Amino acid sequence: MDVNIVVMGTESVGKSALTVRLLTRRFIGEYGDIESIYSHSFMVDGREITLNIWDSPYSENSSVETSMLEKKVQWADGYILVYSICDRASFNTVSRLIQTIKSTKDYLNAEKVPIVIVGNKRDLHHRRTVQSEEGRLLALNTDCHFYEVSAAENYHSVLMVFHGLVDRMKDGKLTAKRPLGFRGIVKSMSAVFARRRTDSF
Ligand SMILES: Nc1nc2c(ncn2[C@@H]2O[C@H](COP(=O)(O)OP(=O)(O)O)[C@@H](O)[C@H]2O)c(=O)[nH]1
Numbered sequence: 776m777d778v779n780i781v782v783m784g785t786e787s788v789g790k791s792a793l794t795v796r797l798l799t800r801r802f803i804g805e806y807g808d809i810e811s812i813y814s815h816s817f818m819v820d821g822r823e824i825t826l827n828i829w830d831s832p833y834s835e836n837s838s839v840e841t842s843m844l845e846k847k848v849q850w851a852d853g854y855i856l857v858y859s860i861c862d863r864a865s866f867n868t869v870s871r872l873i874q875t876i877k878s879t880k881d882y883l884n885a886e887k888v889p890i891v892i893v894g895n896k897r898d899l900h901h902r903r904t905v906q907s908e909e910g911r912l913l914a915l916n917t918d919c920h921f922y923e924v925s926a927a928e929n930y931h932s933v934l935m936v937f938h939g940l941v942d943r944m945k946d947g948k949l950t951a952k953r954p955l956g957f958r959g960i961v962k963s964m965s966a967v968f969a970r971r972r973t974d975s976f
Pocket residue numbers: 784785786787788789790791792793803804805806807832833895896897898899924925926927928
């Protein structure tokens with residue numbers, strides 16, 4: 776089973792830190808402006824699942840950001856929306872992203888929306904400006920999953936984020952659909968970005 780996952784959120788919330796943590800179990804500290812689609816496989820119930828994870832920097836140019844956003848939403852089967860618990864604006868953006876995803880993709884009523892909301896930088900609690908309850912409430916109101924994590928301090932909780940999303944997608948129509956060959960899409964994407972890294976564990 777192959778699944779496309781996009782990691783979204785404003786600048787410096789820890790999108791790359793979370794992605795790299797999943798792939799390498801490590802926290803490096805500085806990531807630069809990585810634009811990459813990573814491939815990561817693991818076994819669930821005796822079945823191999825391959826995640827194609829698209830991590831990209833947030834563009835300050837709003838027209839670029841809007842057109843990229845559309846591409847990402849179309850490409851992905853599942854969404855990880857990241858904010859920093861120390862950055863109120865990043866939380867507001869996650870809320871807007873949920874509306875965009877829901878209005879762009881058609882989800883059946885019975886279907887769980889494959890979105891996980893992540894409040895990152897939990898270790899910086901002394902600088903917290905977004906309370907846990909706010910994240911939880913947003914998730915409740917939008918029928919999403921919610922986790923508060925620290926990419927800096929904890930591998931396990933980051934793993935739970937990605938596994939939680941996969942679990943959620945397994946319940947949906949994921950296995951049935953894929954009219955377009957996703958490999959073709961990934962290929963054309965990597966041509967656009969001229970940079971593709973494949974890490975398989
Ligand atoms: N304290 C702390 N810093 C973090 C955490 N996650 C990321 N950072 C830092 O936040 C900055 C931005 O992280 P990065 O992953 O590049 O953010 P991105 O722009 O969303 O990809 C970097 O300096 C990271 O070291 C975290 O959980 N705790």
